[in-house]
Amino acid sequence: MTTPLRKGLLVGAAGLTLASSVAACAPSAQGSTPQKTSSISGPYKDGTYSADGDYISPNGGETVGVQLTLAGNTISAVDITVHANNPNTQEFQGQFKNGIAAQVVGKKLDEINVSKVAGSSLTSEGFNKAVETIKSEAK
Amino acid sequence: MTLTGWSVFSFDGIGTTWEISTPEDLPERVRAGLLGVVEDFDRSYSRFRDDSLIAVLAREPGTVTLPAGAGKLEQLFKKLYHLSNGAMTPLIGSSLERLGYGADYALRPLGHPVPAPRWEDVLVWSGTSISASAPVVLDIGAAGKGQLVDLLASVLRGAGTAEFLVDASGDMLHSGTEPLRVALEHPYDPTQAIGVVELRDGALCASAANRRTWGDGLHHVLDGATGRPIETVVATWTTAATAMEADALATALFMVDPPVLETDFEFSWLKVYSDGHAAYSAGFEGTLFT
Numbered sequence: 001m002t003t004p005l006r007k008g009l010l011v012g013a014a015g016l017t018l019a020s021s022v023a024a025c026a027p028s029a030q031g032s033t034p035q036k037t038s039s040i041s042g043p044y045k046d047g048t049y050s051a052d053g054d055y056i057s058p059n060g061g062e063t064v065g066v067q068l069t070l071a072g073n074t075i076s077a078v079d080i081t082v083h084a085n086n087p088n089t090q091e092f093q094g095q096f097k098n099g100i101a102a103q104v105v106g107k108k109l110d111e112i113n114v115s116k117v118a119g120s121s122l123t124s125e126g127f128n129k130a131v132e133t134i135k136s137e138a139k
Numbered sequence: 140m141t142l143t144g145w146s147v148f149s150f151d152g153i154g155t156t157w158e159i160s161t162p163e164d165l166p167e168r169v170r171a172g173l174l175g176v177v178e179d180f181d182r183s184y185s186r187f188r189d190d191s192l193i194a195v196l197a198r199e200p201g202t203v204t205l206p207a208g209a210g211k212l213e214q215l216f217k218k219l220y221h222l223s224n225g226a227m228t229p230l231i232g233s234s235l236e237r238l239g240y241g242a243d244y245a246l247r248p249l250g251h252p253v254p255a256p257r258w259e260d261v262l263v264w265s266g267t268s269i270s271a272s273a274p275v276v277l278d279i280g281a282a283g284k285g286q287l288v289d290l291l292a293s294v295l296r297g298a299g300t301a302e303f304l305v306d307a308s309g310d311m312l313h314s315g316t317e318p319l320r321v322a323l324e325h326p327y328d329p330t331q332a333i334g335v336v337e338l339r340d341g342a343l344c345a346s347a348a349n350r351r352t353w354g355d356g357l358h359h360v361l362d363g364a365t366g367r368p369i370e371t372v373v374a375t376w377t378t379a380a381t382a383m384e385a386d387a388l389a390t391a392l393f394m395v396d397p398p399v400l401e402t403d404f405e406f407s408w409l410k411v412y413s414d415g416h417a418a419y420s421a422g423f424e425g426t427l428f429t
Binding site: 113118 | 142143
């Protein structure tokens with residue numbers, strides 16, 4: 001996922017209000033595509049800002065993260081990150097938010113606390129033996 | 140790796156290793172029932188044995204009657220065949236054999252890749268009845284392992300077991316209230332994970348081109364339209380209500396853009412490309428390491 005730059009300048013009332021209004025029109029909003037630009041009042045430094053916003057869904061309280069890019073007191077980009085815990089909300093929010101990771105990052109399995117691993121780690125003995133045979137013949 | 144304090148019933152079936160974890164030991168009668176279901180499934184669908192039901196169709200045209208669950212496989216494969224424009228197909232068996240992944244495990248290509256025969260040309264599949272107008276090598280592996288996971292879950296529920304994990308070497312179904320932490324295996328390094336998901340009351344399946352490889356660019360996830368291994372995607376994960384759907388969709392993600400699948404299926408997905416970047420649906424948000 002993208003790592004939001006948390007400069008924290010907009011974490012006040014303005015940030016939360018914006019987050020709430022974005023969440024309210026959730027189904028039609030598009031994830032990371034640039035939104036219609038809108039002017040905002042007051043002098044703000046150009047840059048990327050992020051804040052979490054809370055809203056009440058039928059499932060109870062939920063949180064979305066909103067990242068704004070400001071240029072010349074105009075919002076040039078909005079990126080929404082969901083923090084849904086409720087499965088219903090995840091599904092609902094999933095209608096407008098898919099994510100991208102620039103590069104996957106590995107951690108050693110013995111350094112993380114898990115019960116199972118999902119991948120394609122185990123193959124049949126027949127297959128593995130055949131691969132070994134081919135390798136030995138190729139030497 | 141096991142669940143702390145749980146009992147594990149482990150066995151080999153349909154070419155992979157299985158672990159069924161339950162809070163209490165499973166009675167002998169239930170274990171025997173589980174193994175019976177696995178054997179029936181293998182004898183119906185294996186393309187690696189001469190005495191399976193589908194082996195008949197590989198020898199000559201004809202009609203065979205498959206087990207009761209075949210109707211669900213038919214519906215699923217038909218949908219995905221259309222959504223993938225023929226790239227995902229149960230007729231991929233001959234293309235795999237061509238590249239060397241046949242019953243004899245020759246693992247040497249017999250020649251250039253060959254596309255799978257077109258479903259509409261050779262196959263009539265309706266519920267438990269399946270007819271081929273030419274010899275065909277069926278391979279229902281893309282959804283079959285998942286369906287068998289679901290079938291074993293039914294056996295467990297029928298025996299009064301409400302909490303369990305059925306794990307077919309990475310394709311798994313969880314039942315119970317306590318979530319299970321599952322690592323997502325790194326596509327290029329099996330000693331590492333790229334993230335962790337919490338699985339509760341549902342299926343998590345993976346498909347990867349990293350392990351079942353047998354030569355230069357040769358692996359088992361093929362495009363049915365060309366008969367060639369897919370090179371752009373290296374690993375996929377899905378969660379869904381049933382393991383059959385999760386399993387099939389994990390393979391389908393290699394060939395189909397996720398939004399196309401999302402129109403027909405309720406599922407979450409994570410797709411890792413061969414250049415190392417990843418894309419995912421909201422259900423996988425926050426699961427990847429950063």
